[in-house]
Amino acid sequence: MTTTSELKQGYYDSAPIADNRTTGWNYMRKPGSAYQAGDTYYLTSYDAVRYAQRNPEIFSSAKAFDAISAVVKLIPLAVDPPEHKRYRRILDPMLAPKMIDRIEDRLRDQVRELIDAFATTGRCDVVQDIALKFPTQAILTLFGLPLEDLQQFLDWVDALIGGAVAELAAPSEAQMTAALGLFGYLQTHIERKRANPGDDMLSDILSLSGDDAWEDSEVLGLGFLFVLAGLDTVTATIGFTMMNLAENEQLRRAIIADPDLIAPFIEESVRLELPAPLTPRITTEEVEVDGLTIPADSRVMLVLATANREPENSDHPDTIDIEDPVSHLSFGGGVHRCLGSHLARRELRLTIEEFHARITDYHIPEGFTPQVVFPGGTLHLDSLPLEFTVE
Numbered sequence: 299m300t301t302t303s304e305l306k307q308g309y310y311d312s313a314p315i316a317d318n319r320t321t322g323w324n325y326m327r328k329p330g331s332a333y334q335a336g337d338t339y340y341l342t343s344y345d346a347v348r349y350a351q352r353n354p355e356i357f358s359s360a361k362a363f364d365a366i367s368a369v370v371k372l373i374p375l376a377v378d379p380p381e382h383k384r385y386r387r388i389l390d391p392m393l394a395p396k397m398i399d400r401i402e403d404r405l406r407d408q409v410r411e412l413i414d415a416f417a418t419t420g421r422c423d424v425v426q427d428i429a430l431k432f433p434t435q436a437i438l439t440l441f442g443l444p445l446e447d448l449q450q451f452l453d454w455v456d457a458l459i460g461g462a463v464a465e466l467a468a469p470s471e472a473q474m475t476a477a478l479g480l481f482g483y484l485q486t487h488i489e490r491k492r493a494n495p496g497d498d499m500l501s502d503i504l505s506l507s508g509d510d511a512w513e514d515s516e517v518l519g520l521g522f523l524f525v526l527a528g529l530d531t532v533t534a535t536i537g538f539t540m541m542n543l544a545e546n547e548q549l550r551r552a553i554i555a556d557p558d559l560i561a562p563f564i565e566e567s568v569r570l571e572l573p574a575p576l577t578p579r580i581t582t583e584e585v586e587v588d589g590l591t592i593p594a595d596s597r598v599m600l601v602l603a604t605a606n607r608e609p610e611n612s613d614h615p616d617t618i619d620i621e622d623p624v625s626h627l628s629f630g631g632g633v634h635r636c637l638g639s640h641l642a643r644r645e646l647r648l649t650i651e652e653f654h655a656r657i658t659d660y661h662i663p664e665g666f667t668p669q670v671v672f673p674g675g676t677l678h679l680d681s682l683p684l685e686f687t688v689e
């Protein structure tokens with residue numbers, strides 16, 4: 299179904315997503331595979347989203363971050379091809395599964411320690427006790443930064459992404475203070491690691507030479523993007539995956555009995571409950587998608603959430619089936635596909651494995667309904683209390 303009808307500004311913000319994503323994303327698909335609402339164009343079908351992802355010269359990511367780039371250039375998200383390729387050629391191998399293997403034991407110890415802290419108490423809050431801390435520990439570990447800096451890092455992140463990423467173009471005082479704190483911190487460690495490299499990703503980037511060598515401003519832009527893209531996304535996803543397991547005992551039992559099912563479960567959970575459901579682009583020229591003419595310089599949202607739930611693509615578009623995982627776009631696609639997807643998947647797997655190593659019988663307390671924070675930047679749960687049998 300395609301339509302060119304114009305809907306009102308704020309159509310997305312009024313979607314009923316907080317209570318029920320099936321209803322919410324169906325609402326977003328309803329007007330068609332490509333439509334305009336206010337000054338924004340939405341592409342909602344799998345094919346339309348893939349078309350935009352495969353044509354980055356028409357659907358620019360760099361332009362979508364023009365305003366923020368005046369403050370800090372988010373590398374490599376705010377860079378278009380062909381320049382973009384130089385960064386990914388260097389970065390992709392640094393975040394490949396083999397490289398994550400190198401830090402897996404340390405990550406496992408970190409999440410185990412977080413779980414041990416409440417394992418004998420019979421209750422926890424997954425968001426507060428695990429999901430807020432573990433992704434930051436993972437990035438500090440990847441970059442070779444001291445874990446003692448966790449709380450300081452969490453405070454900066456909280457101030458920075460308390461609002462939407464787009465707001466960083468016109469930062470509040472609190473955001474500015476946090477950004478300057480983070481910049482100063484990264485700069486100090488860049489200097490330290492240039493003088494004294496370690497066995498970590500930051501040192502690997504700083505040791506590049508010749509045409510591959512990076513300026514400090516590029517390293518800062520990457521560090522800043524990792525904070526914006528690699529923390530609250532994983533925090534949100536840990537909350538959602540544990541929510542799905544707590545709500546579905548049969549699913550939980552199946553995964554505990556056969557850990558090989560953890561991987562397809564993670565894919566299905568991330569397909570249906572994704573933290574970054576829309577990715578922004580700006581058109582560089584007039585383009586037609588599914589009969590809709592989109593002028594040059596238009597803001598286009600690629601709705602990954604609806605593309606993931608296309609009825610034509612599976613017979614269970616809105617439900618988890620670990621025997622039949624559906625391919626999804628929750629990590630994006632095309633040149634800007636998520637750089638941290640292997641790390642994110644590993645963090646999710648380690649959380650589930652270590653949780654189930656200690657706690658297998660758990661549920662959401664009666665009377666509590668998990669609420670997705672919406673509208674806002676990243677879709678996430680503020681809280682996920684669990685009660686469990688101490689084993």
Ligand code: HEM
Nearest residue numbers: 374375527528531532535577628629630634636637638642
């Ligand atoms: C479940 C967790 C995550 C989800 C759902 C997610 C989702 C995404 C999506 C949808 C994109 C594409 C953005 C676009 O096309 O505009 C993206 C890009 C990116 N992500 Fe992730 N992400 C996650 C975790 C991470 C982590 C842990 C890191 C860092 C270690 C990370 C780093 C990045 C970077 C650097 C990009 C930009 C890539 C480029 O422009 O070439 N992400 N992510």
